[in-house]
Amino acid sequence: MNRSQGSILIVDDNADILTASRLLLKQHYQQVKTTTDPHQISHYIQQFEIDVVLLDMNFTQDAISGKEGLYWLQQILSLKPSTTVIMMTAYADMNLAIQAIKAGAADFIAKPWQNEALIAVVAAAFTHAQTKQERDNLSRQNRGLNNALAGQHIPFLGESPAMLQVFNTIEKAGKTDANILILGESGTGKELAARAVHQSSQRADKAFIGVDMGSVSDSLFESELFGHKKGAFTDAKQDRVGRFELAHNGSLFLDEIGNLPLSQQAKLLAVLQNRQVTPIGSNKPINFDTRLICATNHNLLQAIDSGEFRQDFLYRINTIEIQLPPLRERVEDIPLLIQHYLSHFSQKYQRHLSIFPSDLSRLCQYRWPGNVRELAHSIERSVILSEGSHLDISAIISNTGATVTPSPSAQQPDNFNLQDVEKHTVASALAHFQGNVSHAAKALGLTRGALYRRLEKYEL
Structure with a gap:
C-alpha cells in the first residue's frame, strides 16, 4: 500500500491510544510521531516539520474541561500557524x-473512534494543511517578489552588427532552458541581456529574480539564496523565502558570479545538481524549477588556472555563453542610446531638451570606459544641470578629466x-528636429543634398 507523504504528531496521555492510532495511521502516512508529554510538542514540530497534530483535550487525570x-x-498555532x-x-x-x-482547530473527533472515521478526518486535515501551506507560501513569495521586483524595466537597445549578433543568440537561447553565462565589462548591460533572455523564454510570464552576488556576505549567502525558517538564528524574526524558491518556474539571475569564493561555489554546485534547496533551520528540502542566468566581468578561465574558480561549476553554468561588446566597439x-536616455530623463525631470548634432558627434568620439551605464548616468546629470532648451554636454565627462566644451552652434552669433x-540656423533646425535631416531640410526650404553640403561646410 502506498503511503502519503506528510508528518503526523499524536499527543495523548494514554499510551494505548498512542499505540493504536500510530499503528493505524502508519499504514497511510510516512511519518507518525507520538508523545504523552505536551511539553515536547515544540521539539517535534521544529525537528520533524509536522503537518498535522492530533491533540488530546485533557492531560490531567479526571479533567473534562478541555482547557489544557x-x-x-x-x-x-503560535509556533507554526500552518499546522x-x-x-x-x-x-x-x-x-x-x-x-x-x-480557537483554530481544523476538526474534532471523539474517543473511542471508528478506524474509518479517524482515517477520513486525518485525510481531510492533510488537505486542509496543504491548502494552508500553499496560501502561506504564496503570501511569502508575494512579499519577497514585491522586494525583488522593485524598479522599472529598461529596454535593451542596439542596432550595430555586434548587438544584432547578441540579439540573435538571445533569441535562440531563450527558447531553451539551458543555463546562460553572460560575459562583458562593467556597464555593458548584462542584467538587461539576462532580462531579454527571460522575456524570450517560455517562462516570460513568471518571475525574474536578480541577485548581486558581489554584495552578498558569506554569512548571509545561504539565507539569501536558500531561505531560512523563523528562529533559525538571532535575527530570523520570520520565515524568509530564498531566491531559488522565489524564482520557481521563472529565471534566477546571479550577477557578479566571478566574485564567489570557492566554498559558496561548492554549495551552489550541489544545489544545481540536486535541484533542491534546504532553508536554514529546516531539514525539509524544497524542489525548484528555475532557469539559471549568470554574469561576470571576470576572466573565469584565468580564475580557474589560478585556483579561484571551480571548473566543474563553470561547466554547470555556461551551457550557452553570451559576450557583450563594450560601447567603444x-x-x-551611441546616438541611439543618447537619444533614448535624453528622452527618458527629460520626461522624468519634466524638461524639454534636445541636443545639437555637433555635440552628439563629439559624444560619439568619447570612448565611454564605463560603457552604457556611464552614458546613462552622464545624460541624466546633464539633463539636471542644463539650462535653456539644449543639452549642455560640458558636464558629461568632466569627472573623467577630459574636457568637452559646448558646441559653438549653441551660441547665438553676436x-x-x-x-x-546660417550656421546657427542650420544647427538650430537640426536640434529642433532631433537630427532628422529630412524634416530640418524641409523647414529650412532646402533639399536634403543642399543641407548635407552645409553640414559638411560648417562641420556640423
Missing part, C-alpha cells in the same frame, strides 16, 4: 468542539555675418 487542550492548541490540529476527547461535548474550532549605437547666422 485549548492552551496547547494556541501554543502550536493543522485535530482535537481529541473522550467526551463528545459539542460546546467544547465549537470552542476548539473557534559599437559606436554606431554679429550679422551671413555665414555665422
Whole structure:
C-alpha cells in the first residue's frame, strides 16, 4: 500500500491510544510521531516539520474541561500557524468542539473512534494543511517578489552588427532552458541581456529574480539564496523565502558570479545538481524549477588556472555563453542610446531638451570606459544641470578629466555675418528636429543634398 507523504504528531496521555492510532495511521502516512508529554510538542514540530497534530483535550487525570487542550492548541498555532490540529476527547461535548474550532482547530473527533472515521478526518486535515501551506507560501513569495521586483524595466537597445549578433543568440537561447553565462565589462548591460533572455523564454510570464552576488556576505549567502525558517538564528524574526524558491518556474539571475569564493561555489554546485534547496533551520528540502542566468566581468578561465574558480561549476553554468561588446566597439549605437536616455530623463525631470548634432558627434568620439551605464548616468546629470532648451554636454565627462566644451552652434552669433547666422540656423533646425535631416531640410526650404553640403561646410 502506498503511503502519503506528510508528518503526523499524536499527543495523548494514554499510551494505548498512542499505540493504536500510530499503528493505524502508519499504514497511510510516512511519518507518525507520538508523545504523552505536551511539553515536547515544540521539539517535534521544529525537528520533524509536522503537518498535522492530533491533540488530546485533557492531560490531567479526571479533567473534562478541555482547557489544557485549548492552551496547547494556541501554543502550536503560535509556533507554526500552518499546522493543522485535530482535537481529541473522550467526551463528545459539542460546546467544547465549537470552542476548539473557534480557537483554530481544523476538526474534532471523539474517543473511542471508528478506524474509518479517524482515517477520513486525518485525510481531510492533510488537505486542509496543504491548502494552508500553499496560501502561506504564496503570501511569502508575494512579499519577497514585491522586494525583488522593485524598479522599472529598461529596454535593451542596439542596432550595430555586434548587438544584432547578441540579439540573435538571445533569441535562440531563450527558447531553451539551458543555463546562460553572460560575459562583458562593467556597464555593458548584462542584467538587461539576462532580462531579454527571460522575456524570450517560455517562462516570460513568471518571475525574474536578480541577485548581486558581489554584495552578498558569506554569512548571509545561504539565507539569501536558500531561505531560512523563523528562529533559525538571532535575527530570523520570520520565515524568509530564498531566491531559488522565489524564482520557481521563472529565471534566477546571479550577477557578479566571478566574485564567489570557492566554498559558496561548492554549495551552489550541489544545489544545481540536486535541484533542491534546504532553508536554514529546516531539514525539509524544497524542489525548484528555475532557469539559471549568470554574469561576470571576470576572466573565469584565468580564475580557474589560478585556483579561484571551480571548473566543474563553470561547466554547470555556461551551457550557452553570451559576450557583450563594450560601447567603444559599437559606436554606431551611441546616438541611439543618447537619444533614448535624453528622452527618458527629460520626461522624468519634466524638461524639454534636445541636443545639437555637433555635440552628439563629439559624444560619439568619447570612448565611454564605463560603457552604457556611464552614458546613462552622464545624460541624466546633464539633463539636471542644463539650462535653456539644449543639452549642455560640458558636464558629461568632466569627472573623467577630459574636457568637452559646448558646441559653438549653441551660441547665438553676436554679429550679422551671413555665414555665422546660417550656421546657427542650420544647427538650430537640426536640434529642433532631433537630427532628422529630412524634416530640418524641409523647414529650412532646402533639399536634403543642399543641407548635407552645409553640414559638411560648417562641420556640423
